[in-house]
Amino acid sequence: xxxxxxxxxxxxxxxxxxxxxxxxxxxxxxxxxxxxxxxxxxxxxxxxxxxxxxxxxxxxxxxxxxxxxxxxxxxxxxxxxxxxxxxxxxxxxxxxxxxxxxxxxxxxxxxxxxxxxxxxxxxxxxxxxxxxxxxxxxxxxxxxxxxxxxxxxxxxxxxxxxxxxxxxxxxxxxxxxxxxxxxxxxxxxxxxxxxxxxxxxxxxxxxxxxxxxxxxxxxxxxxxxxxxxxxxxxxxxxxxxxxxxxxxxxxxxxxxxxxxxxxxxxxxxxxxxxxxxxxxxxxxxxxxxxxxxxxxxxxxxxxxxxxxxxxxxxxxxxxxxxxxxxxxxxxxxxxxxxxxxxxxxxxxxxxxxxxxxxxxxxxxxxxxxxxxxxxxxxxxxxxxxxxxxxxxx
Numbered sequence: 001x002x003x004x005x006x007x008x009x010x011x012x013x014x015x016x017x018x019x020x021x022x023x024x025x026x027x028x029x030x031x032x033x034x035x036x037x038x039x040x041x042x043x044x045x046x047x048x049x050x051x052x053x054x055x056x057x058x059x060x061x062x063x064x065x066x067x068x069x070x071x072x073x074x075x076x077x078x079x080x081x082x083x084x085x086x087x088x089x090x091x092x093x094x095x096x097x098x099x100x101x102x103x104x105x106x107x108x109x110x111x112x113x114x115x116x117x118x119x120x121x122x123x124x125x126x127x128x129x130x131x132x133x134x135x136x137x138x139x140x141x142x143x144x145x146x147x148x149x150x151x152x153x154x155x156x157x158x159x160x161x162x163x164x165x166x167x168x169x170x171x172x173x174x175x176x177x178x179x180x181x182x183x184x185x186x187x188x189x190x191x192x193x194x195x196x197x198x199x200x201x202x203x204x205x206x207x208x209x210x211x212x213x214x215x216x217x218x219x220x221x222x223x224x225x226x227x228x229x230x231x232x233x234x235x236x237x238x239x240x241x242x243x244x245x246x247x248x249x250x251x252x253x254x255x256x257x258x259x260x261x262x263x264x265x266x267x268x269x270x271x272x273x274x275x276x277x278x279x280x281x282x283x284x285x286x287x288x289x290x291x292x293x294x295x296x297x298x299x300x301x302x303x304x305x306x307x308x309x310x311x312x313x314x315x316x317x318x319x320x321x322x323x324x325x326x327x328x329x330x331x332x333x334x335x336x337x338x339x340x341x342x343x344x345x346x347x348x349x350x351x352x353x354x355x356x357x358x359x360x361x362x363x364x365x366x367x368x369x370x371x372x373x374x375x376x377x378x379x380x381x382x383x384x385x386x387x388x389x390x391x392x393x
Contacts (some may be wrong), residue, residue: 014361033358036205060068084116087288091373092130092142093272094224095123098245098330099143099165101315105308106299115298115386117291126224134159134275140288141280145198146346147354150374154365155359158278161351161375163344163383165272165300168263170204170227170330170339172247174232175239175256180256182210191228191240195363201223202262203271205389207262209265214362245322245330263337267351270346281379293383294343300340308372342390344380351375 041249093099101115103121106112112119124137126231130142131149135157136330143165153159175386179185184283192200203212220237222228228240233253241262272298276289302308314329344346348371355374 002156006184006315010194013174014292014308031216036225037116053085058310079306080085082383083114084291086113086116086118087291088118088120088271089140089288089292090120090138091292092122092124092133092139092144093095094126094144095226098316098327100319101312101317101327102299102302105311106295106313111298112295114201115291117288117295118290119295126193126199128194131157131159131275134277139291143272143274143275143355144210144276145201145271146351147201147271147358148197150355150369151358154355154367154369159275160278160281161273162276162289162345162378163274163296163380164225164270164341165274165296166339167341168267168271168337168339168343169269169271170196170243170244170337171199171206171262172244172250172260172332173203173239173241173258173262174229174246174250175237175258176232176237177256179256180210182207182212182311184259185212185239186216187218188238189218189236191220191231191237191264193223193225193228194221195219198271199228199241199355201357201361202271204361205266205269206241206259206262231244243330244333245326248323248326248329249332268350269357270341270350270354276379281376286379290382290386291381294377294386296389297342297344297383297387298345301342304330304336304339304342304390304393306335338392342392343384346375348375 007074012385015218062177064351099121100123122133124133124142125294126146129238130144131152134142135152146161146164149161166300175185181186190203190207192203194200204219205215207217220231222237222240222375225240225242226246228237228294229242229246229249231237232240232255239258244260247257247260261264274293277285280289303312309328309331312331313324316322316327317324350376351371352368353363355368359366
């Protein structure tokens with residue numbers, strides 16, 4: 001959506017009808033998908049299990065025999081196991097996020113090659129488009145709000161949550177300069193993405209902690225949170241969520257910051273989860289899923305080494321032209337709050353919580369599903385076994 005376009009409203013009833021039918025095609029009108037991928041996720045042939053993706057070990061010289069000069073000549077230790085033949089996969093992510101820079105660094109360092117995967121990442125207008133592409137077998141997976149996926153699962157879509165990029169939400173809540181307190185938002189438009197998407201669920205849940213109910217305000221479907229932020233600055237909406245990387249910009253733009261740490265008020269939320277089709281989890285694409293998740297586990301671990309900060313800031317700037325101080329702020333925020341899921345970890349309680357938010361929302365899913373209907377740990381656990389478990393400091 002461009003600046004000149006007005007926010008599009010989508011009713012919760014419409015969203016519920018669409019996910020109830022197991023299809024989100026009609027919601028594409030609310031968002032603009034990226035160009036259709038040129039290749040679908042490849043069906044992996046039988047391949048060797050990848051070696052643990054660490055830097056190739058140096059070959060150690062054999063020790064010389066300690067006794068007779070007639071001893072056998074020294075030999076070299078066997079070379080490190082070669083990486084497996086890469087599997088090409090197509091995945092999705094919301095446009096305008098740091099994933100682009102992280103993927104660039106991982107590609108440059110050979111991390112994807114080591115685990116045997118090539119990721120063709122499509123940048124889209126958000127959760128609904130990504131979920132639609134997964135269901136339609138255009139994407140192998142995509143990172144998105146988990147509640148969007150569980151809404152679709154409750155409506156009959158045969159997908160499951162398999163992993164997550166982040167352990168909690170990184171949103172702040174920003175308001176137009178004319179708004180000074182949360183209570184002043186009554187009767188005013190609040191920006192989010194499509195109804196049922198993670199930004200919508202997160203802002204609704206947070207406003208409830210501030211004693212505002214959905215009937216107290218109107219939600220305008222804008223798009224990904226970077227677009228929500230622009231709409232606040234332009235005065236098209238009066239408030240909305242956006243990532244912690246927008247905190248420096250909000251101070252420069254004179255916006256009111258209602259909270260910098262939404263996650264403290266809604267600790268059950270996690271963000272950028274990976275859903276996948278059940279047929280991919282149990283069938284021929286499972287190996288591609290495991291390798292893709294192993295790659296993201298290693299990518300997430302890069303953030304916890306402070307020596308990588310400058311490289312991340314530069315890569316993100318090259319991809320998005322975002323001010324470097326904003327990128328640096330998010331980097332520091334993420335480490336302080338242990339935001340990146342280095343083991344792709346999420347919990348049954350978190351899956352239950354996001355579903356409870358859906359059930360409490362008008363037009364959301366009707367009941368909380370058992371964990372094994374909404375998610376599986378199998379792919380995540382196999383991916384972590386391959387790369388080893390990360391120990392947080």
